[in-house]
Amino acid sequence: MAIPNKFRLKYLLDRCLSKQETEQERLELERYFSDQETLDNLGDLLLDSFFQTKELTDMHNERQDQLLQAIYSLEEKELITEKVNYWKWIRFAAIFIAVLGSAIWIGKDNARRTVSMNNTEQHASSKNKPVEEKVKLDRQPAQKTAILEIGSDTRLDLANLDSGQVFEKNGVSVKQTGSGAILVSFANQLPTSAAAKNIVNTVKTPRGGTYKVVLTDGTVVQLNSNSKLTFPSQFATTERRVTFEGEGYFEVAKDKTKMFIVTTVVGNRKQEVKVFGTSFNIMAYADETTIKTTLVEGSVSIKELNSGTEVVMKPNELVELGNTGMVKGIADLQAALSWRNNIFYFSNESIQNVLKQISRWYDIDIIYDNNLAETPVWGQMSRSKKLSEVLEILEKTNQLKFNIKGKEVHVNNK
Structure with a gap:
């Protein structure tokens, strides 16, 4: 072996x-x-x-x-x-x-600096700022919240659904299963009218929100912050087609008679992922330069819609679709799936990319008051931390200074 x-x-x-x-x-x-x-x-x-x-x-x-x-x-x-x-x-x-212990690495000029933060240091640092000021300026990590749009006339805040509560509309049944997840199914009977069959539903997570959706075929889609999944009330007889943007982890229910197709369009980048049953992660944000598809198990084919080029993926592979086409390589599963494990994981990431992830997770806008050096970051930390704790760890590099102003975080070189 x-x-x-x-x-x-x-x-x-x-x-x-x-x-x-x-x-x-x-x-x-x-x-x-x-x-x-x-x-x-x-x-x-x-x-x-x-x-x-x-x-x-x-x-x-x-x-x-x-x-x-x-x-x-x-x-x-x-x-x-x-x-x-x-x-x-x-x-x-x-x-x-x-x-x-608790730490993150940040490098500058080809040198790495280890920044450690244990409980004692956290307690001591908190004394340097008034408690009222920290509470007022702080922001909590992403919550389990999303908006469900059923057709064009119904908008449901999923955070307001109680655990076990069922909502029905146009033949579609939505049940809050608890732990930030909904189960989508048909109501007492399948919708019979052509209009009902063609109803399009959308789940949107805001910045600072995550959610999990179980579709009518049993496919599970976990949505990261600032993501959108669009799916029909009833899948076609020959295929199961959805559209997606943002970041999400798909666990596709096996059905050899109906291919599952995920269409993603971000600017000029357009692709289709075709599977019968497998697990994969898609990251397709508008502020990223590529669409990244990471295959965990099974097999998928990815088709670039602009050129018609198609590649087949095997487990542990990554396909990046940029403006010049698709590139296939070996995936770093720990990095690609860290958000599902509630972790910020940085492996030689630029500080700009680090702050981009933080902005989505805490629903903040990053304002650069001056040009930052190209600073690589290594390390990992929990996504359950408050914003001030995350920024405090980054500040301890002695390279950056953060100033929280409402939903804006201003960044300066020290």
């Missing part, structure tokens, strides 16, 4: 540690850990996996203790074939994460 791609292994370890793995993902990891060639190289893979481009991870002491307790309480499970306890290797990997 070939040694797994390091990004795939990192992804599988992360899924198992967070108890979000599918049965297929668990079986895949078991196969890797039952292979002697993989085990011989496991140490290097884990070290590379958890220390490449980031020396420290963002985790409070309380969370470190919780994770370690969860690790040590895991049941011992041995594989029947090779009798390899792969959980001990997952523990080994998790301890690398749990014992490290």
Whole structure:
């Protein structure tokens, strides 16, 4: 068996540690850990996996203790074939994460600066500013909220739907399932009129909002901030077609008789993703230079609508569509899917791209009061932090200064 791609292994370890793995993902990891060639190289893979481009991870002491307790309480499970306890290797990997402090790396002039922030430092720094001022200027992380538009005459704020509540309109039933998700289905009977069949529905997440949608065929779409998913009340007999912009993770329900097609149009960039059942991530924001499609499992084909060029993707591959066409390469699953794990993950990102992600998550406008140097950023931190905490960590590089003015954040070089 070939040694797994390091990004795939990192992804599988992360899924198992967070108890979000599918049965297929668990079986895949078991196969890797039952292979002697993989085990011989496991140490290097884990070290590379958890220390490449980031020396420290963002985790409070309380969370470190919780994770370690969860690790040590895991049941011992041995594989029947090779009798390899792969959980001990997952523990080994998790301890690398749990014992490290809170930090982010920021580099300048080819040098890297480690900025650490533990609980003591956070407490001390908070004393330097009046509590009232911080509360007044601070902003919370993204909330589970979205707007559902049914046809042209109904607009529903999903944040106002109680858990378990059902809303019906034009043959479409929408149920709030809790935890920021809705289940879309047909009401008591399928819509029969041509008008009802052609009703177009749209779910929009604002900046500072996320949401999950379960479509009538069982496909799950998780929307990041500032995203839009448009879908019909009833899929056609031969295909399941939706349109999307923003960022979203698709887990397409398998149906070999109906291809699932995602159309994305951002400026001059136009593409179609065709699948029967698979998992992939699309990032297609208007302020980005490319549309990025990352395949996690299954297979998809991507067609550039302007030229008709079509490429087939395999798991762990990334296709970027820019103004000059499509480019296929190896995906960094940890980076592409970090938003689903509620993490800001930066791997040699420019400070401008970092602030772009922050602006979407906290619904703020970034104002550059002067030209910033091309500063690369490494590291990761929780997306559950308040805006002031995130900016405080970035400020500790001694390179940047932030000033919050309502929904605007002004950025200056120090």
